[in-house]
Every structure is written in structure tokens, then in C-alpha cells.
Amino acid sequence: xxxxPWEPEARAAGAPKAGSDPRxxxxxxxxxxxxxxxxxGADVPSLWRSARSARCEAKSCQTGKISTAxxxxxxxxxxxxxxxxxxxxxxxxxxxxxxQVDYPGLLSFLQRVEDAVIKELNKNxxxxxxxxxxxxxxxxxxxxxxxxxxxYPEAQDQxxxxxxxxxxxxxxxxxxxxxxxxxxxxxTEKSYVCTWNxxxxxxxxxxxxxxxxxxxxxxxxxxxxxxxSLIAGGLFSGELVVWDTSRxxxxxxxxxxxxxxxxxxxxxxxxxxxxxxxxxHARLLxxxxxxxxxxxxxERDGRLALAEGFAIVAQQIPRSTWLKKVAWGEAAVGVTSxxxxxxxxxxxxxxxxxxxxxxxSASAQGPALPRPGGAAPLRAPAELAFSPxxxxxxxxxxxxxxRQSCFLLPPSPRNLFLSCGTDxxxxxHSMLQTQPLFALQLSKKYLFCVCWxxxxxxxxxxxxxEGEVHLFDLARSRQKPTVSLKQSESxxxxxxxxxxxxxxxxxxxxDAAGTVKVWQLSSDFTExxxxxxxxxxxxxxxxxx
Numbered sequence: 001x002x003x004x005p006w007e008p009e010a011r012a013a014g015a016p017k018a019g020s021d022p023r024x025x026x027x028x029x030x031x032x033x034x035x036x037x038x039x040x041g042a043d044v045p046s047l048w049r050s051a052r053s054a055r056c057e058a059k060s061c062q063t064g065k066i067s068t069a070x071x072x073x074x075x076x077x078x079x080x081x082x083x084x085x086x087x088x089x090x091x092x093x094x095x096x097x098x099x100q101v102d103y104p105g106l107l108s109f110l111q112r113v114e115d116a117v118i119k120e121l122n123k124n125x126x127x128x129x130x131x132x133x134x135x136x137x138x139x140x141x142x143x144x145x146x147x148x149x150x151x152y153p154e155a156q157d158q159x160x161x162x163x164x165x166x167x168x169x170x171x172x173x174x175x176x177x178x179x180x181x182x183x184x185x186x187x188t189e190k191s192y193v194c195t196w197n198x199x200x201x202x203x204x205x206x207x208x209x210x211x212x213x214x215x216x217x218x219x220x221x222x223x224x225x226x227x228x229s230l231i232a233g234g235l236f237s238g239e240l241v242v243w244d245t246s247r248x249x250x251x252x253x254x255x256x257x258x259x260x261x262x263x264x265x266x267x268x269x270x271x272x273x274x275x276x277x278x279x280x281h282a283r284l285l286x287x288x289x290x291x292x293x294x295x296x297x298x299e300r301d302g303r304l305a306l307a308e309g310f311a312i313v314a315q316q317i318p319r320s321t322w323l324k325k326v327a328w329g330e331a332a333v334g335v336t337s338x339x340x341x342x343x344x345x346x347x348x349x350x351x352x353x354x355x356x357x358x359x360x361s362a363s364a365q366g367p368a369l370p371r372p373g374g375a376a377p378l379r380a381p382a383e384l385a386f387s388p389x390x391x392x393x394x395x396x397x398x399x400x401x402x403r404q405s406c407f408l409l410p411p412s413p414r415n416l417f418l419s420c421g422t423d424x425x426x427x428x429h430s431m432l433q434t435q436p437l438f439a440l441q442l443s444k445k446y447l448f449c450v451c452w453x454x455x456x457x458x459x460x461x462x463x464x465x466e467g468e469v470h471l472f473d474l475a476r477s478r479q480k481p482t483v484s485l486k487q488s489e490s491x492x493x494x495x496x497x498x499x500x501x502x503x504x505x506x507x508x509x510x511d512a513a514g515t516v517k518v519w520q521l522s523s524d525f526t527e528x529x530x531x532x533x534x535x536x537x538x539x540x541x542x543x544x545x
Contacts, residue, residue: 129530144471144483144525147506148518150205152178152194155514160191162510164221164496168228171502172199173209173245175231176516179217181495191217193233195245198518210245222270224282232284234267240286240296240304254304256296261306261376265290269338273345283307289353291332292378293360309378310360311368316382317356339398339417348381349417349431351393357419359384359431387435391422395449401457401533416536418460420447426462426472437539438478442470449497455504457536459525463494469509471525475535485519487511 160178167174175195194208217236224230229246230253239262242254256262269287273295284296284304291312296304312333334353341347346362360381368380399416415431424443427436445465453459458474462481467488470481487494492512500506505526507519529535 128533144485144522145520146485146517147520148196148198148203148205148516150174150176150194150196150208150516150518151514152192152208152211153206155192155194158189160189160217160514161512162495162514162516163217163219164233165498165508165510165516166221166223166231167498167500167502167506167508168223168231169226169502170228171500171506173197173223173228174508174516174518175221175223175245176510177218177221177233178514179219179236181219181512189217190215193218193221193231193243195231210248210251212243212251214241217266219266219268220270222272225272225274226282232270232272234263234270234286234288236266238263238265238267238288238290240267240270240284242284242304252302254298254302256304261294261309263288263290263292263294265334268336271338271340273340285338287335287338287350289334289336291334293335293338293350293381306376308376310362310364310381311378312350312352312358312382313368313380316358316380317352317354317385336393337395339396341398342400347431349396349398349419350382351396351419351421353392355388355391355393355421355423357386357388357393357396357417357427357429358382359386384431384434386419386429387427389419389421389423389425389427391446393419393421394447395420395451397450397452397460399452399457400454401536418450418452420450420462422446424464426450426460440472440479442481443468446493448493448495451497451499453525454499454501455526456528457532458539461497461499461507463497463509465493467491467494467511469494469497469507469519471521473525474539475529475532478539482524485509487517488513488515 155178159180161180161182162176163179163181164177165174166176173195175193178192178194180189180191191214193210193212193214195210196203196205197209200209214233214235216239218233219236220234222232224232229244230242231245232240232242234240237258239258240256241252243251244253245251247253263286265288267286267288269285271285273283273285275282283298285293286296287293293310293312295307295309297307299305312335313331314333315331317333335350336353337351339349341349348360348362350358350360352358361383362381364379364381364383366380368378397418399418416437417429417431419427419429420442424441424445424447426440426442426447428438428440429436442462443464443466447462447464449463451461453461456473460472462470462472464470467486467490469485469487471483471485473482476482487509488511490513494509494511496510498508500508505521505523507521508516509519510516
């Protein structure tokens with residue numbers, strides 16, 4: 001057996017003697033003596049390490065791998081939980097088995113009621129109960145508010161008045177003309193045409209977006225029906241001018257000039273006549289107190305040339321046929337206002353200085369009294385004279401509402417028009433009879449303008465010389481205005497009105513103080529009732545009876 005390291009190893013037989021082996025550090029004397037030596041260490045394999053190694057366990061200076069596990073707030077499993085329990089398949093099958101349809105009986109029932117159902121469906125299909133009715137999804141507003149008070153200080157400093165207002169084709173731009181309707185040197189006084197874009201951010205009510213200087217008072221305005229930047233104006237000098245508001249340097253694009261065909265008196269009405277062949281083209285119609293109604297066409301050289309014309313003369317008016325004066329200047333009857341039928345482009349109504357309203361036809365071929373000069377002969381358009389006002393007629397407005405009717409039936413809305421004048425009355429007329437359907441005394445002073453609502457058959461507005469805008473709803477009262485709006489504190493006359501046909505809740509009014517107010521109407525004046533057309537027809541029929 002091998003000795004332990006701490007025990008001296010016995011010398012084997014034949015071993016060198018002490019002191020004779022050079023590897024020994026020192027030799028002991030004597031042959032039988034033991035000697036010191038360094039023996040290699042004993043090595044015993046570790047069974048413990050091999051066992052850990054077989055289990056893939058490592059031991060180092062760091063701790064062993066720490067085991068981890070996921071732990072979330074919600075459980076790993078999920079299940080539906082509803083308020084209502086789910087119906088089992090067995091219950092569905094039981095329910096379906098319980099339902100039994102008597103198909104022969106159902107067929108027999110449908111055959112019995114078929115004729116009655118078809119009759120009712122046809123009756124509803126032909127009904128006009130909801131004609132013109134539109135659902136309004138906006139919030140209801142029960143008050144009339146003044147949204148804007150517009151003015152041009154330089155015109156007000158000259159004491160100029162707002163003579164006309166007009167909305168453009170988009171309904172976002174309002175234009176007004178400045179002039180003078182009372183005493184003054186009209187022919188030489190400078191005036192203006194101003195526009196404001198109400199949709200523009202940072203609108204300044206006293207700073208118009210565009211100001212056009214005009215050498216003569218502008219008595220009337222009308223925007224083009226399709227081109228938003230074109231606007232026509234009639235001047236006190238008798239001239240007709242068309243401006244392009246998109247051109248700030250030189251906005252005048254057409255004008256009549258002063259010729260033998262031009263009006264010799266102020267132009268109080270201007271209208272665009274749509275061209276049925278070309279949507280963007282239109283002719284212009286002007287009417288003045290010289291009795292002439294002229295139609296103009298555009299020329300390439302920037303000139304408006306006379307296309308055709310009409311004249312209102314005293315011989316066409318009842319109680320004036322006895323007049324012996326036949327000279328042109330003495331026989332002409334001044335035209336103060338004009339309105340075209342919305343459904344027959346050949347029919348229009350004019351108001352004249354003598355207090356009459358006249359139904360006229362653009363198809364008339366009869367000549368008026370001859371006149372010196374002129375490029376086109378003038379025809380006599382008057383067909384029917386209505387019962388007069390007690391003074392000059394200042395405004396007429398044809399109804400924009402329509403339903404087919406026969407001339408043998410009571411007047412329909414398509415045949416109605418309004419007129420107002422210096423007697424302070426509004427007349428509701430049918431084009432089929434001379435007497436008014438009714439007359440309303442609105443003011444002790446003049447009424448300068450009347451305008452039918454574009455969306456309500458029973459609503460119209462009137463401008464008074466007492467500084468008020470009257471809103472009428474005939475569904476509520478035939479005797480007094482539904483609302484009277486105070487245009488200004490100074491009670492200066494309101495000269496002009498116009499509804500916005502695009503934004504139907506807006507109404508513009510211009511006054512003698514040089515201000516334009518834009519009123520926002522309440523929903524009561526803009527939402528048509530389901531039977532409103534029938535109500536207006538019934539109203540006209542009752543009055544006739």
C-alpha cells in the first residue's frame with residue numbers, strides 16, 4: 001500500500017543510499033536511516049461534482065438562474081357574460097316548432113284588401129299635402145337678429161343714401177349703391193357702389209371689400225344670376241353700367257354710354273334676363289321714368305347695344321285715353337318698378353308713377369307712339385291695368401311659387417303679385433282680375449319696397465318711410481305685421497330690401513342714413529308648412545268669393 005504523504009516512505013531494495021542521490025537535498029548518514037523527501041499529492045476524484053454536472057447545474061461566483069413566472073391582473077381564461085342570457089338551441093327549435101303560418105289564409109286576406117290598398121297608395125301619390133316641405137335639421141331660432149350693420153363712412157359724410165341692395169350668386173356677398181332719392185343735385189354728385197363678403201374672416205362693417213366710384217347717383221343694382229362677380233347698375237343720368245368686382249383697377253366692363261337709345265331719365269330698375277342657350281350669358285333689362293323698358297345685349301368692344309325695347313304710354317292706361325297731348329315727352333308714363341313672372345318669361349308686371357300696376361307681355365307686337373331717333377322700334381307691352389294706389393307705385397314683386405292651374409279656376413300662387421306705394425298700402429293682386437284681393441295699410445308714410453319670401457308662400461317683407469321693416473305671415477294675420485323691425489333709431493326711411501335666395505334666413509335692408517342691415521330671420525319665417533300652398537290658394541279664393 002502506498003503510504004500517506006505525511007509518513008516517510010520506506011526504501012525499497014536496491015534503492016540508492018542516502019547522500020548518493022542528487023535529487024535529495026541532503027543525505028542522512030548511516031545506511032539504515034530514513035531520509036526526508038517531497039512526495040506528490042494524493043488525488044481523489046469527486047463524485048459530488050460529477051453528479052451536479054449530470055443535472056446541468058453550474059456553480060460559479062454568481063448565484064444560479066432565478067426562475068420567473070408571469071402574473072397579470074386578469075386571468076388567462078375569458079368567458080362572455082351578458083345581461084341577457086343566450087337562448088339555447090333547444091329553445092329556438094321549440095319556438096320555431098310552435099309558429100305555424102296559415103299561408104292559404106294570408107293569401108286570401110291579401111287578395112281581399114289588394115284593391116283598397118292600391119287605391120290608397122294612388123291617392124297618397126297624387127297628394128300635394130307636403131309640397132315644398134323640407135325637413136330642417138338645424139336648431140330652431142324663434143327671434144329675428146341683426147347680424148351686421150354695414151356702412152361706408154365717406155358716403156355717409158356726404159349724406160348719401162342706400163338706394164339699392166343685391167346679393168350675389170353665391171349668397172355670400174352683399175352690394176349696395178349710394179345715391180340720393182330726395183332733393184339734391186343728383187346729376188353731378190359723385191356716388192359709390194360697395195361690396196362686403198360676409199364669409200370673410202375679419203369682416204370690417206365700415207370698410208367695404210370693394211368701393212367703386214361712380215360719377216352719377218346709382219339708383220338700382222342687380223348681381224348676375226350665375227356669375228358672382230358681375231353686377232349691373234342703373235344711374236340717375238340714364239346710363240347703364242356693368243362692373244366686374246374681381247377687377248379692382250378698372251371694374252367697368254360694359255356700359256351703354258349716352259346715345260339716342262339711352263334713357264333720358266333716371267333708371268330705377270335693372271334686371272338680368274337669362275339666355276336659354278348660353279348659361280353664362282345674359283341680356284340686361286332697364287326701366288326708367290322716361291317710360292322706356294329697354295333690353296340690352298353685350299358687345300365685344302365693352303358697349304351695351306339696344307336689342308329691343310318697350311314703352312309705357314298714357315294711351316295704354318284707363319282714364320287717360322282722353323289726353324290730347326301726343327308728343328313723346330308728354331305721353332310717356334314713368335316706370336318706377338318691374339318684376340318678371342317666375343314661370344312665364346314673357347309676362348312681367350310694372351309699377352308706374354300714376355299709381356297703376358300693369359300686366360305686360362314681352363311678346364306684344366303693337367307699336368308705341370313714334371319717337372325721334374333710336375336703333376330699334378319700341379313696342380307697347382301693357383295688357384291689363386290693375387286698380388291703382390292713391391299715389392305712385394314704388395315696388396312690385398311676383399310670387400315665386402307655382403302650381404299648375406287653369407284660367408277658369410281661382411287664382412293660384414303663380415298668378416299673384418304684391419305692390420306698394422306712397423299711400424302706405426300693400427296690395428295683393430291676381431293677374432287675372434283688376435281689383436286687389438286685399439289691401440293692407442302698413443304705414444302713414446310711404447312704402448318704398450315690397451318683396452316676397454323665396455321659401456314661404458305666405459311671407460313677405462315691406463320697407464316703410466317710418467324706418468321699419470315689416471315681416472308679414474298671412475298664416476297668422478292678414479291685418480297686421482307679424483314682426484316689425486326697427487332699422488334705425490332716427491326713424492329714417494328704409495328704401496330697399498332683398499331676401500337671400502341661397503342663405504334663406506338672411507334679409508338685407510338699406511336706409512336713408514347710409515347703412516345696410518343684414519337681418520337673420522327666425523325659423524318661423526323660413527320653414528314652409530305642409531299645406532301652405534293650399535292655404536294661400538284658399539285665402540285667395542275666399543277673398544274673391
